[in-house]
Amino acid sequence: MGRRRDQEASSSRALAPSGGARDLCTSSGAIPRTFAPQKPDLSNVSPSSLGTKKRSLFVKANFFAIENFNKDIAFHYDVTFNPDKPKKLLRLVWEEIKKIYFPDNIIAFDGVKNAYTMIPIAGGKNEIMEHKIKIPNKNKNRDFEFKVAIKLVARVDLALVDQRCIHILEVVLRSAAAVKYTPVGRSFFSLSKPSIPLMDGLVIRSGLHFSVRQGSDKLYVNFDSIHKAFLKAQPIVDTIREMFSSFSVPPPIERQIFQLRIILKGVKVAYSVPTDSKPRFCTIADVSKPPDQITCEFKGSIITVEEYFKNVKNYSLKYRNLPCLKVGSSAFVPAELCSIVEDQVVQTHLSDKQSGEMIKLAAIDPSERVKKIQAEKAYLDFENSPFAKGFGINMNSEFQEIRGHVLDPPKLAYNEGLVTPENGRWHSDSLFLQSAVLKKWTIFILDRCIEREDADKLASQLIKQGRDMGLTIDKPYPFRSLNTRSGGNIQFFEKELSMCSGFDLVIVVGNNKDNVYTNLKNAADRKLNICTQFIKSTTLRRYKDYSKIIHNIILKLNAKLGGVNHALNKSEVPAKFSNASVVYVGADVTHPSVGEIGSPSVAAVCASHDASGFRYNGQICIQPPKEEIIIDLERIMIHNLNVYEKNMGKKPEIILFFRDGVGEGQFDEVKSKEITAIQRACSKFGPDYNAKITFLVVQKCHHACFFPVEQTTGRNKNVPPGTVVDNTITNPKDREFYLVSHYSPRGCSRPCRYHCLWDDNELSENELQEIVYYQCYTYSRCEQSVSYPAPTYYAHHAAARGKLYLVGDNCRGRSKQFDKQPSCKDKLQELPGMYFI
Known part of the structure; x- marks a missing residue:
């Protein structure tokens, strides 16, 4: 993800001719739409009338x-290194080149291949300048030698x-x-600077x-x-000791090997034998078996790694049970002889x-x-x-002061009346707007530390609080205690859950060791279509009073079982939406982490299908690794429109689409591919069907923070929920705004940034901001506004559930097999109900 380039701006202009309706991409069969990527002209509008006319707040x-900056011509040079690795040395090589050949020039270098200066090198001539430089190599006896070629490629007018x-x-x-x-x-x-110890051999910097x-x-x-997790520079033995409480006697089990592999794969280590003097540096390719189980050929004989070090290196291993580390293509070294090199970022998800x-x-x-x-x-x-x-x-040395405004929260409809949230939170004693029915259900106990009395207490409080909140809930069927020590795989859960055919719900209490949660959801969701609720046994042991836990569980269960917890009060929703049939859609794509090389990406789309905008269906599909554009969006949207029509008896008039995870550099591609996919879906849904589309990008990964000027404003010194900033730091060419929609009890509230890429509904700034903010109050899992709209949250959950399904399909980490495996390719799966929450 990156910023939009010049060509993107020019392509936007090409897509938006002046006057009337504008075509986005008619060559691909798109429907002509009103393209509204820009804010209306606000040159004659006072700051107080920007956005909503609610109360102002200075932040x-x-x-x-x-x-100010020099607005003359800047000179852009292309810098080519041969070799171009290791990358971390390129900046050092450049500094040496500059020191020797251009000592008087101030030249900015991007660390890869672009250099900029206000004073031309060699008089601004276009010839290629070539230089050689040597850099000491601490790993080998000879120096690194680089050839560097520098060429003027552009003159940039900074005044533009x-x-x-x-x-x-x-x-x-x-x-x-x-x-x-x-x-x-x-x-x-x-x-x-000092680091903060984290856990498992990690530190925070x-x-x-x-x-x-x-x-x-x-x-x-x-x-x-910012803060980031780094690996602690220490012997790998110490890292293993921090990760696992005991490893000295039994060899690590497969789960521990898997955890080590996640942390250590791709990590640079210093390898040295006490009998040798100089360490060697290498990168871990994999975590393998103990040294007495790996053999190698040495002088015509087959010996184990342990024997090699004892007989050849004259060193007896202290930790023979620890795994060997694979380095390079075929070399194996004992973990106890390796130390993690300093200053390495954790590349996997924490x-x-x-x-x-x-x-x-x-x-x-x-x-x-x-x-x-x-x-x-x-x-x-x-x-x-x-x-x-x-x-x-x-x-300027001062934080920029901006005049923002605060949106009022929406009133929420429950069965017995309206509730007005305060400071982004509420607690209703009213019944659910529409309550679900729970007749056949039971509890599976997977943890031997959970007593029968604990399960009885959980069930009785669930019944009492559920009925108080409006659930129709019967007594449970007999509980079952299951032993997962010998299994806990998908087949195990499929067998056990098959005995609960026709049940509305199975609550599973246990820990998440050995992928228990992953295997449970694969069996329940995909094989048997049984609704399950997993509760960590540590959660039950932590609290004597289960009431708070039960309350949040019931919120989830009512939604999972088809109920409606609450809804927006229609009288407050803009008339364009309150008087129309609207489908709210959230979309997200989750990608493999750095350690999951070659694993597919998972796209998820969730869409509402009821009048309240509370019930959602979800679909997931598998895509090539790192593919951000949702390839199957047209087919998904046709399905969503069908589901809406089936449930509501009519076609939706408005599609409000929230797209998560897209960077500004991808906006044009989203317009030309995803928005047109939605338009094609509409055209195929009916010859005269022409839903009005409003398409917003939701950005969480940015670094904007707002602080109230008046320290008495807001709880915990944060800006209050509903704070909007839509001027001063926003781009006048884009229709964008920042919104803090949630209450933050600790830390600093971070806003979401919203970009409206398409708007057939011609919403005003007031309407757009309110609709976005109100959707943050429709999330089913809690009684508080969340940090971004509920449809996007659901898509995030659905994509995460899709990643769990990859484990069941054995698709993770199989880049070479991705195109060959029918179970992993072109898979479009409907998630039953709202199980993904």
């Missing part, structure tokens, strides 16, 4: 205005303040940051992230303080436990976050760097 944003100008200014800032920080992806970390953003009348630098602990350790209140951003910015000291002076950049 500080972590945006710092670029007051276009996307190329923004990119150059960003490279200038990154060049200054690289002097004091270590680049890690698009962020920077000061590795000399704080760093800095920034980007140059186009505002309403000037450019801004968005600075943010576990739920690790993520929770990291959030707890890294969470700071807004005032502390302001101080931290100021401290990181002061340490960078960009204003006094030679790069700032070389490009004439003058940046």
Whole structure:
């Protein structure tokens, strides 16, 4: 994901001719639509009337205005390295080249192959300049030798303040940051600063992230303080000791090997034998068997790795039960002889436990976050760097103050009346708007630590609280205690659950070791179509009073079983929506993490199919790895329209589509492929069918933060739920706004950024912002507004469930087999009910 380039802007203009209806892509069969990517002209509108006319709120944003910069011609050079690896040395090679050949030039380098300067090299001639440089290699006796070719490729007029100008200014800032920080992806970390211990051989480091953003009348630098998990530089034996409480006697079981593989695959280690003097550096390709189970050929004989080190290296292994690490294509070294090299970022997704602990350790209140951003910015000291002076950049030192506004929350309809949320939260004593029926149900107990009395207590409180909230719930069928020590695989759950055919619900209490949750959902959802609710046994043991746990479980169960917890009060919804049949759609694509090389991506689309906009159906499909565009969207949308018509007896007049996970650099592709796919679906759904589409992109992965100017405003010193910023730091060419929709009891509330890419409904700013905000109150799993709209949340859950199904299909990590496996390819699966929540 990246920013839009110049060609994207030009393509947008080509797609939006002046006047009347505009075609998005008529060559692909799209229906002519009213394309509305831009805000209406607000030049004569006062700030107080931007967006909604609710109460105003002044906020500080972590945006710092670029007051001035050199608007002359910048010279762009292409820099080619041979060899072009290792990547981490390229910046060092460039600095050596610059020091020797261009010592007086201020040149910003992006660390890969682009260099920019205001003073031309060699008089601005176009010839290729070639140089050689040597860099010491600590791993080998000989130095690295690089050939570097430099060629002028463009002259960029910075006065245009276009996307190329923004990119150059960003490279200038990154060049200054690289002097004091270590680049890690698009962020920077000061590795000399103390780290915070996490768990499992991990530490937390704080760093800095920034980007140059186009505002309403000037450019801004968005600075943010961030945290990231790093591997602790230590012997791998110590990492294993931190991950597992005991490993010295029994060999690690398969589950532990799997966990080690997730953490260590791709990690750089220093390998050394005590009898040798110099360590060697290598990268872990896999975690294998213990050294007494791996053989190799040595001088015509087959010996084990353990025997090799004892007889050849004169070293007796201390931990013979620990696995060997595969390095290179065929070499194996004992884990006890390897140490993790410092300064390596964790490349895989953190576990739920690790993520929770990291959030707890890294969470700071807004005032502390302001101080931290100021401290990181002061340490960078960009204003006094030679790069700032070389490009004439003058940046404001103060947080940008902005006039925002706060939306009122919607009233929510329950069976016995309306409820008005306060500060993004509510608790209703009223019955559900529509209550589900739970007649046949039981409890499976998988944890021997859970007593029968605990299950009885869980069931009795579930019945009492469920009935209090409106559920029609009968007494459960006899409980069953199951032993998963010998299995717990999909076949095990399929066999046990098959005895519950016709049941409305099976509650499963246990821990999630050995993929129990994954196997349960594969068997229940896909094989038997039985609704299940998994409850961690640790959760029950943690609380003596189950009432709070039960309350949240009942919220989920009512939705899973077809009920409606609550709905928006229609009198407050904009008339265009309250008087029309609307289908709310959320879409997301989840990709494999760095450690899941070749695993497919999973696309998920969830769509409402009732008058309240509460009940959803979900579909998932498998895509090639890292494919962000939803390939099967046309077929999915035809299905969603059919489901809506079947349930409502009529076709939806409006499609409100929330798309998660798309970067600005992908907007044009989304317009030309996904929006046209929706349009084609509508045209195939009926010859005269012409639903009005509003398409919004929901962006969570950004670094904007807002802080109330008045410290008494908002709980926990955060801005209140409903805070909208739609001016000053937003691009005037785009229809975008920021919205903080949730209450944050700790840490700093982070807004979502919304881009409206398409709007047949011609919604006003007021209507658009309110509709988005109100959808954050329709989430079924809690009684509080959430950080982004419910349809998008459901799509996220459905995509995550799809990743679990990949385990059942054995599709993960099989890039070479992806196109050959019918079970993994072109799979479109309907998720039963709202099981995905």
